[in-house]
Amino acid sequence: MHIRGQVIFGVFAAVSHVLGYEVKTPPLDTEWTYKVGTNPWPEYPRPLLQRPQWQNLNGIWKYRRAAAAEASMAPMNESFANAADVLVPSCLESGLSGVQDINVTHAWLTRDFTVPRDWARTGRRLMLNFEAVDYEATVFVNGRKAGFHRGGYWHFNFDVTDFVKTNGTNKLHVFVFDPTDSMGYNMPMGKQRTNPSHIFYRSCTGIWQTVWMESVPQNYIQKLDISADMDGKVKMQVATSGGNDTLSISVVGEEGVSIKSHEASTNGLIEFVVDSPKLWSPDSPNLYNLSIKLGDDEVTSYTGFRTxxxxxxxxxxxxxxxxxxxxxxxxxxxxxxxxxxxxxxxxxxxxxxxxxxxxxxxxxxxxxxxxxxxxxxxxxxxxxxxxxxxxxxxxxxxxxxxxxxxxxxxxxxxxxxxxxxxxxxxxxxxxxxxxxxxxxxxxxxxxxxxxxxxxxxxxxxxxxxxxxxxxxxxxxxxxxxxxxxxxxxxxxxxxxxxxxxxxxxxxxxxxxxxxxxxxxxxxxxxxxxxxxxxxxxxxxxxxxxxxxxxxxxxxxxxxxxxxxxxxxxxxxxxxxxxxxxxxxxxxxxxxxxxxxxxxxxxxxxxxxxxxxxxxxxxxxxxxxxxxxxxxxxxxxxxxxxx
Missing domain, CATH: 3.20.20.80 (Glycosidases)
Structure with a gap:
């Protein structure tokens, strides 16, 4: 039996070719292949810790293969004009990437970006976020090393405030190293293989989830851990960039009405009780929105009450x-x-x-x-x-x-x-x-x-x-x-x-x-x-x-x-x-x-x-x-x- 409708192929590819990027024909396509466009994954990528001020850096980047020795310095003097256009986020080996380059071990990916004017205020910090890069990423902003991360499935970020220009164009370079299953390496990689065989599949290299920036105050919420049980007990731990401070927490029920307010210190475990919550289960997936304020920082999140x-x-x-x-x-x-x-x-x-x-x-x-x-x-x-x-x-x-x-x-x-x-x-x-x-x-x-x-x-x-x-x-x-x-x-x-x-x-x-x-x-x-x-x-x-x-x-x-x-x-x-x-x-x-x-x-x-x-x-x-x-x-x- 067949599902969904027939697809008219090539419509978007003709448009995107003008931009220098087009989908490479994959070994098999889907109904969505030629609808992705050059603004993929526009959604806010982090629903458990969300802020209103953010900028998506997905889209068309430049790409070329690299050598291992290049990892220590960004190629600032190199023009990438003749390098391949690549879609971010995507696996370099995929058709959607626009390059479909198989078994890449070292690579450079780069793009320019500007900082919104209203972010350039005294006391604000600029965070550069990566949802996932496979496998190692060395990140440079305007030629200066912003940080390094290892692990192909995890999100990470760097404070790049001191590296960026707020009144001009900035250059972002990401050096990727991905050995997959090469001899001498044994790392978390799931079913990726350089030589796929039946239950093992084509590997993924590069920036395969969203890249984005956000503006935060000097003292901001870095991480939220939330659990809520069937008795209404909420446990929360909040990591911040500064010292001990006061948090204001609001649990929001139906129609946006606050059903519980709580104030607590950021130092240690936070506990409070919501009376008679509607429980979360597969039969009734009830969720409650949360608002958390720390000084000038305010984030939204959500939780479900279940044990x-x-x-x-x-x-x-x-x-x-x-x-x-x-x-x-x-x-x-x-x-x-x-x-x-x-x-x-x-x-x-x-x-x-x-x-x-x-x-x-x-x-x-x-x-x-x-x-x-x-x-x-x-x-x-x-x-x-x-x-x-x-x-x-x-x-x-x-x-x-x-x-x-x-x-x-x-x-x-x-x-x-x-x-x-x-x-x-x-x-x-x-x-x-x-x-x-x-x-x-x-x-x-x-x-x-x-x-x-x-x-x-x-x-x-x-x-x-x-x-x-x-x-x-x-x-x-x-x-x-x-x-x-x-x-x-x-x-x-x-x-x-x-x-x-x-x-x-x-x-x-x-x-x-x-x-x-x-x-x-x-x-x-x-x-x-x-x-x-x-x-x-x-x-x-x-x-x-x-x-x-x-x-x-x-x-x-x-x-x-x-x-x-x-x-x-x-x-x-x-x-x-x-x-x-x-x-x-x-x-x-x-x-x-x-x-x-x-x-x-x-x-x-x-x-x-x-x-x-x-x-x-x-x-x-x-x-x-x-x-x-x-x-x-x-x-x-x-x-x-x-």
């Missing part, structure tokens, strides 16, 4: 939201795009995937060894989609990390938690996936990492080892098995371990049934096409695909009824390169599902879980989307709606 925990229900260890057992069912969500690779073409495109999942009745996504832009997690908060957040893995196989590489992995793991622990939708952290980069001789680092996670963030669960090398750490016993589930059951297979009743049983990956499509909807890279037959199971037509889906979900339902299964992750949201086992094809144009069948089978999972507990009624996956509905049609013009 995630584990506990025994009728003798079985269960995950709890707001004190009640919930069965969580979702997809392995890899977040790759054929035109943008790591970077979705737009927020609309990114959210479309989530809308499809929510409309089918799913209540969760497992964000698989990748970290998304902040607007992804905001959308999950708003829609009521739970998120299992994986740490991006190191190299799989025999290339285990040395002491320095392990320390760097752990440093970046802590950054992931620090930067994402205020999103209500995230309810579980994953340390290791299927043993990739996991040390298993001498000691088991997941025990220490789990303890550190609980210390840093006691409000969530930890899936220490999703699949394979499970030594007993964390809140979950997580089984991976294709295609059939083995969830909390008295049977298991090689590489898995027997169910541990002291922990929550989850089927961390299963399904994976595939269905090949015509070349029109495939990633047109010969190696990827040749490896399609490595898919766990190939069904020759959609009738067989949907029959197998029904059979596997029925099997899962029976394991919920008989055993200790508390959640499951179906592989996967979309096809990716040589993998053809998504609900959606890689270009998002075909949905393989018989919608009514799958919605009924998914609801049956929740009903089975409810039947095991008798605790409460009415768990559903389809809530919180208002009037959103998506239309699909079969090849024989039989229409359906969901």
């Amino acid at each position: 995630v925990s584990s506990g025994e229900v009728n003798g079985i260890k269960r995950p709890l939201i707001n004190g009640k057992f919930f069965f969580h069912f979702g997809t392995l969500d890899q977040g790759y795009w054929p035109d943008g690779l790591h970077t979705p073409p737009s927020r609309e495109a990114m959210v479309y995937d989530l809308e499809v999942l929510k409309s089918l009745g799913l209540n969760m996504v497992r964000k698989h060894i990748k970290v998304e832009p902040a607007l992804f997690y905001q959308a999950c908060d708003q829609m009521g989609l739970l998120v299992i957040q994986d740490m991006p893995a190191m190299v799989d196989g025999d290339r285990k990390p040395d002491a320095a590489q392990q320390a760097e992995f752990e440093r970046q793991y802590e950054i992931m938690i620090e930067q994402h622990k205020s999103y209500p939708s995230i309810y579980t952290w994953v340390v290791y996936n299927e043993g990739w980069g996991q040390i298993t001789q001498g000691y088991y680092p997941e025990f220490d990492l789990t303890a550190r996670t609980k210390e840093m963030d006691p409000t969530r669960l930890v899936d220490s080892t999703s699949g394979w090398n499970d030594h007993g750490a964390g809140d979950f016993h997580d089984n991976h098995h294709y295609a059939n589930p083995q969830c909390g059951s008295p049977f298991y297979s090689i590489l898995s371990t027997p169910h541990d009743p002291k922990r929550i049983a989850i089927q961390g990956e299963f399904g994976g049934i595939g269905h090949n499509v015509s070349a029109e909807n495939l990633w047109k890279v010969e190696q990827a096409i040749n490896q399609i037959n490595q898919t766990y199971e190939i069904d020759t037509d959609l009738e067989a695909y949907n029959y197998r889906g029904h059979l596997l979900l029925t099997e899962l339902k029976e394991q919920i009824e008989r055993y200790a299964c508390s959640g499951a992750v179906w592989t996967q949201t979309t096809d990716v390169e040589g993998e053809v086992n998504g609900f959606l094809t890689y270009d998002r144009r075909i949905l393989r599902l018989k919608v009514d069948q799958w919605k009924a089978d998914i609801q049956a999972l929740y009903d089975a879980a409810q039947g095991r507990t008798g605790q409460y009624k009415g768990q559903k996956g389809l809530h919180g989307l208002g009037d959103i509905c998506l239309f699909i049609y079969y090849e024989h013009d039989v229409y359906d709606q969901f």
Whole structure:
């Protein structure tokens, strides 16, 4: 079955060619590919700490490859007039970048910018923000080094007040180093590979999320950590650029009315209670806006009141939201795009995937060894989609990390938690996936990492080892098995371990049934096409695909009824390169599902879980989307709606 409309290609490319930039034809495009334009991602990129004064630096930059020795000095005397135009944000290897340059290791990216006149006031500071650069970034402003950052998934910023001219043009240079999986390197990189193969994909190099500036006062709010529980208790920590000062906090309810005001010192933990808040859950994703003032600085944020925990229900260890057992069912969500690779073409495109999942009745996504832009997690908060957040893995196989590489992995793991622990939708952290980069001789680092996670963030669960090398750490016993589930059951297979009743049983990956499509909807890279037959199971037509889906979900339902299964992750949201086992094809144009069948089978999972507990009624996956509905049609013009 096909979804959405047909696309008229090349319209924007003809316009953008005049500007010197145009989309390079990717191996596969999407409906959004030629709609991106030269002002991509115009949205404010940081919804949990938002200010009114900001300037987006996305758009057309200049790019050239570089040598390692160039990192120490910006090429101020070099004209980039003949360098390639590149779209920021994008992966240099992607079609959307306009260069589609494969396996870049060192690169320069540069642009000019001006500072708004009203920002050039005494006592104001100018912050230069990067949402993500893969992998290392050395930043120069007007030839002076502003700072250095390592880690391809994390946001960072520099105070560039003393480097900029407020009455003229400034030059910004970013030197990028990205070794990916080169020998001698083992770093958090997820599924990126310089030589992709089936479940490993084309790498991403460069500035792949938004770049922007903001004006702040001398003493300003640098960071907010917020948690709010089912009893209305709010805990907040605020990092500022100055010393101890007084904060004014307002919690805003419906129609913009303040329902709670609180004053506190910036020094230490801030605690207060909101009476009888509407709780956040997948069924009712209620959010409250926040306003925080510190002297001349005022930011807005939001939170949701919810408590995630584990506990025994009728003798079985269960995950709890707001004190009640919930069965969580979702997809392995890899977040790759054929035109943008790591970077979705737009927020609309990114959210479309989530809308499809929510409309089918799913209540969760497992964000698989990748970290998304902040607007992804905001959308999950708003829609009521739970998120299992994986740490991006190191190299799989025999290339285990040395002491320095392990320390760097752990440093970046802590950054992931620090930067994402205020999103209500995230309810579980994953340390290791299927043993990739996991040390298993001498000691088991997941025990220490789990303890550190609980210390840093006691409000969530930890899936220490999703699949394979499970030594007993964390809140979950997580089984991976294709295609059939083995969830909390008295049977298991090689590489898995027997169910541990002291922990929550989850089927961390299963399904994976595939269905090949015509070349029109495939990633047109010969190696990827040749490896399609490595898919766990190939069904020759959609009738067989949907029959197998029904059979596997029925099997899962029976394991919920008989055993200790508390959640499951179906592989996967979309096809990716040589993998053809998504609900959606890689270009998002075909949905393989018989919608009514799958919605009924998914609801049956929740009903089975409810039947095991008798605790409460009415768990559903389809809530919180208002009037959103998506239309699909079969090849024989039989229409359906969901």
